[in-house]
Amino acid sequence: MLEGPIADLAVPDVASAPGRRDFLWKHTCFEAFLAVEGKTAYEELNFSPSGDWAHYAFRSYRERDPGRAPGRAPEVRIERNGSRLALEARFALDSERDGEALQVGLCAVVEEKDGRLSYWALHHPSPQPDFHDASGFRLRLASPKEKSREIA
Numbered sequence: 001m002l003e004g005p006i007a008d009l010a011v012p013d014v015a016s017a018p019g020r021r022d023f024l025w026k027h028t029c030f031e032a033f034l035a036v037e038g039k040t041a042y043e044e045l046n047f048s049p050s051g052d053w054a055h056y057a058f059r060s061y062r063e064r065d066p067g068r069a070p071g072r073a074p075e076v077r078i079e080r081n082g083s084r085l086a087l088e089a090r091f092a093l094d095s096e097r098d099g100e101a102l103q104v105g106l107c108a109v110v111e112e113k114d115g116r117l118s119y120w121a122l123h124h125p126s127p128q129p130d131f132h133d134a135s136g137f138r139l140r141l142a143s144p145k146e147k148s149r150e151i152a
Contacts, residue, residue: 001084001085001086001087002084002085002086002108002110003083003084003085004083005083006080006081006082006083006084006085007082008112008113009028009085009110009111009112009113010027010028010111010112010113010115011028011049011080011085011111012027012028012048012049012050012052013050014049014050014051014078015050015051015052018050018051018052018053018076019052019053019073020052020053020054020055020070020073021048021052021053021054022054024046024047024048024052024053024054025046025109026109026117027048027109027111028048028049028108028109028110028111029046029047029048029049029108029109030046030047030087030089030106030107030108031044031045031046031047031105031106031107031108031109031131032044032045032047032089032104032105032106032107033045033104033105033107033131033132033134033136033137034093034102034103034104034137035102035103035104035134035137036100036101036102036103037100037101037102037103037140040059040060040061040134041057041058041059041060041065042057042058042132042134042137043055043056043057043058043071044056044058044131044132045071045074045089045091047074047076047087047089049078049080049085049087051076051078053073053074053076053089054070055070055071055091056070058132061132061133061134062132071091071092072091072092074089074090074091075089075090075091076088076089077089099143099144099145100143101140101141101142101143101146102140102141103134103137103138103139103140104137104138104139104140104141105121105122105123105131105134105136105137105138105139106121106122106139107119107120107121107122107131107136108120108121119131121136122136122138122139123135123136123138124136
């Protein structure tokens with residue numbers, strides 16, 4: 001979610017037929033990076049306010065995994081008013097990820113109307129933004145096993 005003077009930003013209009021698209025990060029978009037805790041492989045999900053999306057799999061830092069097909073189309077809902085831009089995305093995790101604790105990096109690329117880009121994340125591990133740096137995956141989602149122990 002972005003809050004502030006949204007009118008100053010370059011925000012794509014909702015697409016008539018949203019779908020999978022590359023290079024969403026060149027404009028305003030929200031991103032999520034997911035890695036099974038303790039593993040070097042990770043996934044990148046991009047969601048544009050247009051409703052377009054992308055899914056990429058990596059074996060390790062910036063090394064794409066060509067054997068992994070893009071995930072199923074997510075459900076994307078966009079809410080936009082004068083001072084708020086919110087995007088909610090629902091997507092299915094691969095069965096390989098079921099039952100594992102996940103490390104997550106939540107990020108956004110924000111484009112101003114003059115074309116300048118800024119890069120936002122829960123944590124930037126170095127002075128130059130690099131969303132692929134796993135040390136920036138700071139949000140931890142517990143495994144279902146851990147959650148059941150918490151309830152007991």
